[in-house]
Amino acid sequence: MKQLLKIALRNTLRNRRRSVMTGSAVAAGALATLLFGGFAAYIFAGLETNNVQRIGHLTVFRSGYFLFGAGNPGQYGIDHYRDVMALIGNDPVLRPMINVMTPTQSLLGIAGNFSGENDASKTFIGAGLIPSERDRMRRWDEFGTGVTYPPDARLSDHDETRGLIGFGLARILGLCGPLGLQNCPSIPTPAAPSDKAASLVNEDLGELARRDASSADHSSTAPHIELLAATAGGAPNVVSLTVGGAEPQGVKELDDNYIAMPLALAQQLVYGRGEHKVTGIVLQLHRSEDMRAARARLMTLIRSNHLDLDVRDFGELTPFYGQAVGLFSAIFLFIALVMGMIVLFAVVNTMTMSVMERTNEIGTVRAMGVRRAGIRSQFIAEGFLIGAIGATVGAALAFLIAALVNHGGVTWVPPGNANPVPLQVAVAGSPGLVIGAWVGLVLIATIAALMPANRAARLSVVDALRHV
Amino acid sequence: MVKALAGAIAPNPASPVVRLNQVARTYQLGAIPVPALNEVSLEIPCHRFSMLIGASGSGKTTLLNLIGCIDAPTRGTVEVCGQTIAELDDNETSAFRARNIGFIFQNFSLVPVLSAYENVEYPLLLIGTPAAERRERTLSMLQAVGLTDQAKQRPNELSGGQKQRVAIARALVKAPQVVLADEPTANLDTATGASIIELMRRVQAESRTTFIFATHDPQLISHADELFLIRDGKIVEHKTETSR
Numbered sequence: 001m002k003q004l005l006k007i008a009l010r011n012t013l014r015n016r017r018r019s020v021m022t023g024s025a026v027a028a029g030a031l032a033t034l035l036f037g038g039f040a041a042y043i044f045a046g047l048e049t050n051n052v053q054r055i056g057h058l059t060v061f062r063s064g065y066f067l068f069g070a071g072n073p074g075q076y077g078i079d080h081y082r083d084v085m086a087l088i089g090n091d092p093v094l095r096p097m098i099n100v101m102t103p104t105q106s107l108l109g110i111a112g113n114f115s116g117e118n119d120a121s122k123t124f125i126g127a128g129l130i131p132s133e134r135d136r137m138r139r140w141d142e143f144g145t146g147v148t149y150p151p152d153a154r155l156s157d158h159d160e161t162r163g164l165i166g167f168g169l170a171r172i173l174g175l176c177g178p179l180g181l182q183n184c185p186s187i188p189t190p191a192a193p194s195d196k197a198a199s200l201v202n203e204d205l206g207e208l209a210r211r212d213a214s215s216a217d218h219s220s221t222a223p224h225i226e227l228l229a230a231t232a233g234g235a236p237n238v239v240s241l242t243v244g245g246a247e248p249q250g251v252k253e254l255d256d257n258y259i260a261m262p263l264a265l266a267q268q269l270v271y272g273r274g275e276h277k278v279t280g281i282v283l284q285l286h287r288s289e290d291m292r293a294a295r296a297r298l299m300t301l302i303r304s305n306h307l308d309l310d311v312r313d314f315g316e317l318t319p320f321y322g323q324a325v326g327l328f329s330a331i332f333l334f335i336a337l338v339m340g341m342i343v344l345f346a347v348v349n350t351m352t353m354s355v356m357e358r359t360n361e362i363g364t365v366r367a368m369g370v371r372r373a374g375i376r377s378q379f380i381a382e383g384f385l386i387g388a389i390g391a392t393v394g395a396a397l398a399f400l401i402a403a404l405v406n407h408g409g410v411t412w413v414p415p416g417n418a419n420p421v422p423l424q425v426a427v428a429g430s431p432g433l434v435i436g437a438w439v440g441l442v443l444i445a446t447i448a449a450l451m452p453a454n455r456a457a458r459l460s461v462v463d464a465l466r467h468v
Numbered sequence: 469m470v471k472a473l474a475g476a477i478a479p480n481p482a483s484p485v486v487r488l489n490q491v492a493r494t495y496q497l498g499a500i501p502v503p504a505l506n507e508v509s510l511e512i513p514c515h516r517f518s519m520l521i522g523a524s525g526s527g528k529t530t531l532l533n534l535i536g537c538i539d540a541p542t543r544g545t546v547e548v549c550g551q552t553i554a555e556l557d558d559n560e561t562s563a564f565r566a567r568n569i570g571f572i573f574q575n576f577s578l579v580p581v582l583s584a585y586e587n588v589e590y591p592l593l594l595i596g597t598p599a600a601e602r603r604e605r606t607l608s609m610l611q612a613v614g615l616t617d618q619a620k621q622r623p624n625e626l627s628g629g630q631k632q633r634v635a636i637a638r639a640l641v642k643a644p645q646v647v648l649a650d651e652p653t654a655n656l657d658t659a660t661g662a663s664i665i666e667l668m669r670r671v672q673a674e675s676r677t678t679f680i681f682a683t684h685d686p687q688l689i690s691h692a693d694e695l696f697l698i699r700d701g702k703i704v705e706h707k708t709e710t711s712r
Contacts, residue, residue: 003593010581364577367538368638369566369594371559461538465573 008381018350023390025346026441029339030394033437036335038402038427040328045143046414047321051314053138056284057291063310065279073106074232074270077277085281093297097290099140102133103278105266109229111259113173122172126259128266131155137284147421154244162242163261170246172256178223179246231272239269248418340444347383347448355456362456363464372457379456383449387442395438402427484511485646485678486535491544493530504530506701512680517672519692520682527701528682529650535680536569536648537561549645566594570639572649576631578623585619588637595642609637612671629660640671649681665691
């Protein structure tokens with residue numbers, strides 16, 4: 001083996017220029033695969049972190065909510081949700097896995113701003129949550145993306161009337177000025193309403209709001225809006241929300257509709273004086289790899305306690321995550337295949353030329369007693385060496401470039417995000433990717449050498465010796 | 469004198485080391501059969517410096533290839549060191565060559581990426597000789613051919629005569645039963661060629677190895693113990709040193 005590798009290495013160095021070119025093709029393959037793979041790994045980690053910070057790993061819903069509940073969240077509330085949370089929180093299997101467990105209430109309705117000259121209303125998608133637990137969830141960063149958020153003072157456990165709205169919704173409701181938002185145009189002077197029906201809705205909602213306002217305390221200087229929703233019983237209900245701030249949501253549809261509010265306010269709006277329920281119990285785990293086990297355990301608990309509940313993970317709740325992972329995986333596979341083909345043909349070409357040039361040498365060593373398998377091994381070893389050296393150089397370059405990018409302070413706005421985040425290439429943090437790319441390329445180079453090696457091994461000794 | 473290695477076939481001095489019986493070798497040039505050897509029968513005795521002499525294309529190299537077990541006859545049997553070669557498969561034939569046959573080629577055919585020392589050592593690696601013995605034999609052979617100072621040089625750093633000396637050392641280092649030399653002086657100038665013949669003659673006498681030497685040069689006849697004149701693929705004359 002030592003002799004085999006010694007001769008292989010010396011033959012590789014003998015045709016230095018050709019070996020450098022072939023090794024460069026392997027190195028380029030490793031570089032491209034690792035850099036894109038590292039970028040994709042960072043994208044996956046970023047998307048997962050973003051999702052887990054917002055909606056946790058798993059959410060327990062009432063059965064049927066996932067398919068039908070969005071149209072009438074009040075009808076799909078979880079009864080006695082505190083008992084369910086106690087059941088989950090006290091479970092010896094789940095307890096060590098859970099980082100945050102928090103209830104959430106989804107709701108739909110109409111938001112209106114009828115203060116001063118304004119007379120604007122807009123349908124909204126609301127989320128009732130517990131602010132302190134939202135803050136804890138937004139600190140989750142298992143993959144070290146560096147994208148975490150400090151506690152958000154705009155929402156508070158101690159002020160059940162204050163909430164946050166989407167940047168787009170703030171613009172639509174004419175709150176850019178009162179909230180002091182930059183790059184947010186004010187509503188132009190309204191033209192006479194041409195839609196009588198819409199006008200009537202605004203008048204009705206305005207009247208309800210004025211009635212509600214008469215009983216509410218608006219001593220604060222912060223702007224407030226009125227939220228109208230149907231209760232679980234079907235009756236209209238109105239609450240007043242103090243707008244603590246506006247937050248861009250990344251996706252326009254959500255940005256123009258989103259309102260986050262304390263859970264108690266959301267429950268008051270949806271359930272009125274009835275039993276306060278929640279639409280979901282969100283579980284954020286310490287580690288994503290526990291998700292499968294946690295889900296299985298939750299299902300066991302649900303079944304054994306005959307609860308009418310269902311569990312969904314963040315991938316099911318945000319199809320965009322799966323689509324993005326699929327897209328980047330497909331691009332990565334395409335790049336890896338192209339690079340693999342380039343390496344394959346480069347090594348086949350180099351080894352074929354090497355066999356032709358060394359035909360007489362092959363005849364000589366065969367005459368001396370080297371077996372066909374020995375000849376085959378010799379050329380395969382040379383393919384392996386070219387692959388190993390090229391892949392190692394490519395991997396080293398990928399580490400270097402990734403380090404430069406990661407420490408270069410480059411930022412970008414990923415799809416679905418509203419704020420810029422540091423651009424990272426996660427090569428160093430992806431040992432599986434590095435090992436996989438290295439082994440894959442070396443394997444391709446070795447396999448590529450097999451065909452010329454077999455040709456060399458099959459040569460007739462006499463014909464090989466005659467070759468000039 | 470080069471000692472025999474463990475595992476090598478011990479020759480019986482009374483028996484011929486090579487025996488060919490009604491051997492024919494025909495090549496195909498497209499659809500045309502071209503006979504290179506025609507019903508050759510011969511016996512080459514042990515421990516002799518035998519010479520196959522004939523014009524270019526007479527069949528010398530074909531005969532050497534058959535004796536060297538790197539080619540197979542179209543008809544007839546080839547027996548080397550008492551072993552019928554046709555009975556061996558490819559791997560066994562390779563192993564047989566590795567142990568029993570040394571080659572010296574016209575164009576030297578050294579492995580270009582190995583030094584003179586490593587080229588000489590190479591056949592010993594093929595038969596699994598222990599490292600210490602390998603080193604001792606290699607250095608001894610390099611000394612015997614006068615190349616101790618060139619041990620670390622690669623073939624491209626050696627002259628033609630030095631390359632052929634390395635090739636002789638490589639052929640002899642494993643103490644084979646038979647050394648086959650195909651026109652070993654053809655690519656050398658007259659003086660160097662003569663010194664190579666002298667060297668081969670000397671190491672053959674010291675090692676008592678059977679040398680079979682193919683040449684077209686009639687001036688080399690005087691060096692032969694056994695002389696086989698080959699013409700048009702047939703042995704037309706056989707002389708021994710005493711009969712000349």
